[in-house]
Amino acid sequence: MITVDQIRFTYDGRITLDDITFRAEPGSTVGLIGPNGSGKSTLLRLIYRALRPAAGSVVIDHKPVDQLRGRELAGRLAVVAQEAAPDTPVTVAETVLLGRSPWVGAFQGYSRADRIAAATALEHVGARALAERRFATLSGGERQRVLIARALAQRADHLLLDEPTNHLDIRYQHELLSLVRGLTATTTIVVLHELNLAARYCDRLVLLDGGRVAAAGTVAEVLTPDILEPVYGIPVRRTSAFGAIQLLFGPADEPAVPMSGDTAATAQTTLPALDRSNDDQQRRGDVPRSDRAPASPTSRTANAPTAGEHEIARADSPSPDPREAATR
Numbered sequence: 260m261i262t263v264d265q266i267r268f269t270y271d272g273r274i275t276l277d278d279i280t281f282r283a284e285p286g287s288t289v290g291l292i293g294p295n296g297s298g299k300s301t302l303l304r305l306i307y308r309a310l311r312p313a314a315g316s317v318v319i320d321h322k323p324v325d326q327l328r329g330r331e332l333a334g335r336l337a338v339v340a341q342e343a344a345p346d347t348p349v350t351v352a353e354t355v356l357l358g359r360s361p362w363v364g365a366f367q368g369y370s371r372a373d374r375i376a377a378a379t380a381l382e383h384v385g386a387r388a389l390a391e392r393r394f395a396t397l398s399g400g401e402r403q404r405v406l407i408a409r410a411l412a413q414r415a416d417h418l419l420l421d422e423p424t425n426h427l428d429i430r431y432q433h434e435l436l437s438l439v440r441g442l443t444a445t446t447t448i449v450v451l452h453e454l455n456l457a458a459r460y461c462d463r464l465v466l467l468d469g470g471r472v473a474a475a476g477t478v479a480e481v482l483t484p485d486i487l488e489p490v491y492g493i494p495v496r497r498t499s500a501f502g503a504i505q506l507l508f509g510p511a512d513e514p515a516v517p518m519s520g521d522t523a524a525t526a527q528t529t530l531p532a533l534d535r536s537n538d539d540q541q542r543r544g545d546v547p548r549s550d551r552a553p554a555s556p557t558s559r560t561a562n563a564p565t566a567g568e569h570e571i572a573r574a575d576s577p578s579p580d581p582r583e584a585a586t587r
């Protein structure tokens with residue numbers, strides 16, 4: 260479990276994060292979402308101790324993160340941050356083995372178990388074939404998968420990921436987040452820009468806006484047009500597809516218009532709009548209004564009316580994903 264309690268942080272005296280409080284329950288996947296510059300990466304860096312807060316605390320299970328040292332920290336927390344690739348002759352296999360280095364004694368080499376752990380992690384991310392390649396020669400997406408393999412090889416029980424789907428093609432985005440979601444013994448906080456991926460693979464979401472928590476709760480509670488439109492400043496419509504909530508976005512400063520084209524026609528004629536009052540009820544659920552900070556001074560206000568939501572009909576759509584309901 261990761262507990263973030265009343266975190267405040269300033270860059271050069273400018274308040275960047277203020278009064279950030281939320282909890283990632285054991286084994287859950289929590290998505291950190293929000294517009295550019297809202298403070299997502301800074302918050303992640305505070306959680307993994309690359310930055311120190313001006314106030315507040317981060318606690319991993321029952322221990323403040325600033326009291327975790329060496330192997331204990333490595334056993335608790337693995338991180339995939341945004342980082343430049345070193346231009347060195349290090350291979351992919353060696354890069355992933357670095358995830359095992361906290362467990363290697365001062366004058367020991369990697370053990371067979373370490374090499375198996377690294378190979379298994381590479382296999383998990385579909386990158387086993389890259390093992391002998393130089394890391395610096397990989398494409399952006401290949402590098403991203405290898406960095407995730409390195410974090411998996413570390414076998415920590417908490418995982419922090421900063422935009423892990425960057426550079427990945429659509430299939431690997433889904434495969435990777437599905438893999439992360441499947442790590443049921445690992446508590447994960449993941450920064451995501453793609454809200455539809457967040458909808459499908461996160462148990463709960465924390466929406467940042469101007470350095471404050473604009474909303475926190477389940478996917479159904481946070482991903483509503485009412486909440487998202489003022490934060491992102493564009494019209495939002497909510498639908499569902501393939502068993503998960505999915506969002507459609509209109510251009511900024513344009514009123515929301517009915518969907519057009521074949522898909523829209525299908526959506527509007529074959530399935531009725533979902534009852535918005537449902538959504539309102541869910542929003543009133545376990546996220547008290549007081550948990551949501553008032554809109555920050557930087558919040559934009561969409562001039563678009565809030566659109567209703569529709570279930571997109573597909574003959575081959577599976578029944579609603581049971582994981583959606585099972586908040587871990």
Ligand SMILES: Nc1ncnc2c1ncn2[C@@H]1O[C@H](COP(=O)(O)OP(=O)(O)OP(=O)(O)O)[C@@H](O)[C@H]1O
Nearest residue numbers: 270271275293294295296297298299300301302452
């Ligand atoms: N090293 C730094 N020094 C000063 N200001 C910084 C520094 N790093 C980030 N900031 C500022 O802090 C704010 C939050 O940045 P942060 O990178 O955390 O946002 P983000 O939500 O991750 O953004 P993005 O979605 O664009 O990656 C921004 O205004 C940014 O300009």
